[in-house]
Amino acid sequence: MNIAEQLDPRIDIIVTGHTHQEYVCSIPDPEGTPRLVTSAESYGRVYTDIRADYDLETGDIVRAGVEGSNIVVDRLIAPDPDQVELIDRYNEYVGAIGDLVVGFAAEDIMRGQTRAEEFPLGNLIADVHLARTSTPETGGAQIAFMNPGGVRDDLLFGDNGAITYEALFQTQPFGNSLVTMDLTGEQILEALRQQWEVVPIIH
Numbered sequence: 001m002n003i004a005e006q007l008d009p010r011i012d013i014i015v016t017g018h019t020h021q022e023y024v025c026s027i028p029d030p031e032g033t034p035r036l037v038t039s040a041e042s043y044g045r046v047y048t049d050i051r052a053d054y055d056l057e058t059g060d061i062v063r064a065g066v067e068g069s070n071i072v073v074d075r076l077i078a079p080d081p082d083q084v085e086l087i088d089r090y091n092e093y094v095g096a097i098g099d100l101v102v103g104f105a106a107e108d109i110m111r112g113q114t115r116a117e118e119f120p121l122g123n124l125i126a127d128v129h130l131a132r133t134s135t136p137e138t139g140g141a142q143i144a145f146m147n148p149g150g151v152r153d154d155l156l157f158g159d160n161g162a163i164t165y166e167a168l169f170q171t172q173p174f175g176n177s178l179v180t181m182d183l184t185g186e187q188i189l190e191a192l193r194q195q196w197e198v199v200p201i202i203h
Helices: 002-006 081-098 120-133 165-171 185-196
Strands: 013-016 022-028 034-040 046-051 067-072 101-104 162-164
Touching: 002 022, 013 046, 022 067, 034 046, 034 067, 081 165, 162 165
Parallel strands: 013 034
Antiparallel strands: 022 034, 046 067, 101 162
16 A cells, blocks of 8 residues: 555556455545556456546546456356467476476475464475575575465375475475575564564455
């Protein structure tokens, strides 16, 4: 909300993302004029339909006439053939890499039910990060952290306990960089406290 309130008044519509929330609301701009702000949740569950009039004389959106609504996506529609072809092609490219066995597990290693709890898979990832950065040559780390939002799937016990590269990639699909840095004890405490920050829900 703070960002929307501070964006330049020349911006007539704000279409947001990454919050994984669904909303269509009005938030005043810095001049106090109402402005449409939208978000279409996540994973393609809904899409936002925005209707606006454009004034050809002024070259601007008629903000008073802007309307928006979130519409639930009907999963019964036929798949787009171009997208299906693209996905199939990439699945063929990465198949050999994805099937590569990179390790073994004695049991399922689970992520949490929510992001507000400690869970085995997060601890394992943090331990791996620490092991990778603990030597003087790799940074000399003494503690490691893993944010729960970056753990996207459980690491399940496969055939004979085999863990494939695909399973690991599904667990951590992002191209994050592993870094080391110097922190004070107070900075570490502040980082840990931030996970309990209460984020206001926009209605």
